[in-house]
């Protein structure tokens with residue numbers, strides 16, 4: 001058992017934990033609703049509900065996929081909780097990837113003005129990123145994640161063997177965030193990921209000691225960063241490395257690229273941008289690209305440079321009209337997390353790396 005904490009939430013990493021949640025319920029919890037999606041539910045909900053028998057769990061299933069991370073899904077789930085008569089002494093278990101975590105977390109944040117949530121992440125993205133830090137939210141027509149709340153979970157229960165059923169492309173998408181953690185904070189971690197390379201994407205990796213170690217290292221890094229800056233006033237922005245251009249690439253692909261795939265390309269481009277600006281040690285972009293290739297992630301894009309630049313500008317979360325980049329000093333060290341970069345520099349890098 002390994003324990004961590006972020007923004008006041010305990011995080012446990014332990015095989016089998018998802019099937020033994022009863023012992024983790026806060027005193028005074030009378031009812032539990034397990035919220036999952038249509039892929040994860042049939043695979044894992046029975047074991048989770050079995051482990052919560054005394055709390056008479058209600059199982060609610062939303063359709064899988066980012067397209068359902070909406071107000072409509074939030075409304076339907078909230079109404080189902082009201083119909084089931086769950087009161088303020090209830091708790092929500094969010095069982096799924098980042099989509100379920102964000103939606104179920106936001107349902108918990110708003111139901112009867114807020115009830116506790118236990119996050120049980122089932123994708124690698126959710127285990128090392130989405131479930132940690134207390135952000136919840138929905139996508140709306142104006143953009144992704146624009147409606148939401150900070151609602152730190154009572155517990156993040158990470159059960160690594162749940163990854164055994166995760167499709168390989170989804171696992172790879174999570175590895176992009178693990179690689180990001182190495183770049184922003186930990187050169188030794190980056191080196192160990194490079195050493196293990198493609199082994200991490202094998203189906204047998206799910207329950208392995210190497211995967212458990214990866215999850216623990218990434219969780220520790222995200223916790224350290226989030227705890228230093230829970231509301232993202234400054235340093236937490238280093239987690240956005242690869243994401244300014246990554247989000248633009250993800251949107252430009254019309255979401256045909258997974259988030260982690262787009263962020264992989266974004267990390268190479270943003271490291272190259274840092275090199276061009278003299279912020280980042282030369283060779284950093286090449287080292288990141290080499291590791292990404294080893295685990296089967298993309299490193300370049302054929303998208304039009306002007307269109308990508310325009311996408312970075314329309315990102316609703318940018319501060320006062322500035323497009324900001326989080327730029328590493330090199331592998332394992334951070335330099336600047338809110339650097340405004342002139343368009344000409346961005347365009348030059350996009351042109352040089354157009355694959």
Ligand SMILES: NC(=O)c1ccc[n+]([C@@H]2O[C@H](COP(=O)([O-])OP(=O)(O)OC[C@H]3O[C@@H](n4cnc5c(N)ncnc54)[C@H](O)[C@@H]3O)[C@@H](O)[C@H]2O)c1
Pocket residue numbers: 037038039040043064065066069096097098099100102122123124125126129130131132133134135136137145162163164165166167170173259
């Ligand atoms: N709140 C945050 O801080 C934060 C951080 C990062 C990402 N996110 C959000 O997380 C989402 C991406 O998360 P994701 O990549 O987990 O997406 P996801 O929840 O859509 O899961 C990916 C796919 O894998 C399936 N799946 C998940 N676990 C499985 C398992 N064990 N076995 C079989 N199938 C499984 C899902 O049903 C889905 O089809 C995005 O909406 C993103 O905005 C939030």
Ligand SMILES: [Zn+2]
Pocket residue numbers: 129177243259263
């Ligand atoms: Zn990300």
